[in-house]
Amino acid sequence: MLYLAETETGANPGVVLAENGRAVRIIDQTQLPQRLVHLELSNAPSMYEAIYKLRVRGAPAIGIFAAYAMAVLANVSEEPDFAAFARSLERDAQYLESSRPTAVNLSVQLKRMSHVLRGCKTIPEAREALTAEAFAIHREDIAMNLAISEFGLTLIKSGDAVMTHCNAGPLATSRYGTGLGALLLGAERGMDLRAYTCETRPLLQGARLTAWELHNAGIPVTLICDNMASIVMSRGLVNAVFVGADRIACNGDTANKIGTSGLAILAKHYRVPFYVFAPSTTLDPHCATGADIVIEERPGEEIAEMHYTKRMAPEGINFYNPAFDVTPHELITAIITEKGKMNLDGVTQ
Numbered sequence: 001m002l003y004l005a006e007t008e009t010g011a012n013p014g015v016v017l018a019e020n021g022r023a024v025r026i027i028d029q030t031q032l033p034q035r036l037v038h039l040e041l042s043n044a045p046s047m048y049e050a051i052y053k054l055r056v057r058g059a060p061a062i063g064i065f066a067a068y069a070m071a072v073l074a075n076v077s078e079e080p081d082f083a084a085f086a087r088s089l090e091r092d093a094q095y096l097e098s099s100r101p102t103a104v105n106l107s108v109q110l111k112r113m114s115h116v117l118r119g120c121k122t123i124p125e126a127r128e129a130l131t132a133e134a135f136a137i138h139r140e141d142i143a144m145n146l147a148i149s150e151f152g153l154t155l156i157k158s159g160d161a162v163m164t165h166c167n168a169g170p171l172a173t174s175r176y177g178t179g180l181g182a183l184l185l186g187a188e189r190g191m192d193l194r195a196y197t198c199e200t201r202p203l204l205q206g207a208r209l210t211a212w213e214l215h216n217a218g219i220p221v222t223l224i225c226d227n228m229a230s231i232v233m234s235r236g237l238v239n240a241v242f243v244g245a246d247r248i249a250c251n252g253d254t255a256n257k258i259g260t261s262g263l264a265i266l267a268k269h270y271r272v273p274f275y276v277f278a279p280s281t282t283l284d285p286h287c288a289t290g291a292d293i294v295i296e297e298r299p300g301e302e303i304a305e306m307h308y309t310k311r312m313a314p315e316g317i318n319f320y321n322p323a324f325d326v327t328p329h330e331l332i333t334a335i336i337t338e339k340g341k342m343n344l345d346g347v348t349q
């Protein structure tokens with residue numbers, strides 16, 4: 001089997017197939033930046049838990065993870081005949097798909113793997129075909145990220161500062177990233193680029209992951225609380241806002257990490273260009289507008305307790321913890337895919 005070399009994935013990829021093909025190896029993103037911990041997952045409940053708990057997270061990364069998960073579950077299956085093997089894998093695919101609802105990549109890649117499975121007739125054939133498909137999905141994501149990053153670089157120049165939200169870097173994708181891709185590629189080419197990174201309450205993907213990735217790449221990163229974005233924009237400290245996307249509706253409305261739509265409103269007010277970066281597979285043809293996108297709601301403990309040394313809210317109160325919001329298309333300067341600028345018909349200009 002042709003494993004992806006480090007020259008393709010970059011050092012320390014967030015998601016890979018273990019050499020024996022019997023586990024998905026991930027960086028446990030919940031442990032960063034304190035500890036770089038790798039986990040090997042070989043059964044469906046631990047894979048579901050990894051997605052739900054955001055050990056692996058970011059729309060493209062959970063799609064790649066799910067593809068490798070299906071290959072692993074095929075490789076470790078002890079089902080005696082092909083019909084039982086296929087039924088069990090289809091059940092696992094549905095189970096994994098139910099772990100998080102908003103990012104379209106999870107269901108897209110699971111459906112792609114199921115389609116491959118349905119084209120097979122024997123267990124050995126299915127194992128080989130599913131593993132090959134998972135590698136193909138990973139490779140395609142790397143190529144799309146590179147193209148997206150190249151387009152991103154046409155939107156900024158050396159000396160610019162970019163505001164980021166959540167984490168749309170290599171951990172959330174495969175390599176370079178989408179929203180962070182231009183910064184990382186530009187830095188590799190010697191450009192002088194800086195970032196203002198929103199910490200991204202309540203799970204702090206900006207503080208814990210984006211700051212870690214940009215700092216490791218030698219990019220000067222200034223961390224701000226989410227409620228500081230307005231003053232940063234009003235003082236002209238950033239030239240653009242770059243974010244990723246979890247699902248794009250046909251009219252260009254875009255779901256991304258909670259807080260993204262607020263940044264878009266501010267950006268419009270302060271006339272800062274607001275760009276969304278995502279592979280074209282993030283466009284969901286079944287969502288006419290953002291109103292059709294299911295927004296994940298998560299437990300209130302993430303607001304009250306997580307990342308604090310002690311609880312920071314009284315017991316007995318209510319919480320509302322939507323994990324994503326939808327940015328209306330009219331607030332988005334452009335959506336950038338691997339093909340260039342997307343127009344509202346989902347085709348590139």
Ligand code: MRU
Pocket residue numbers: 054057058059060103165166167168169172173177178179205243244245246256257258323
């Ligand atoms: O809840 P998360 O951390 O999975 O949310 C991730 C985001 O919102 C990212 O911005 C999005 O997936 C794009 S990643 C390239």
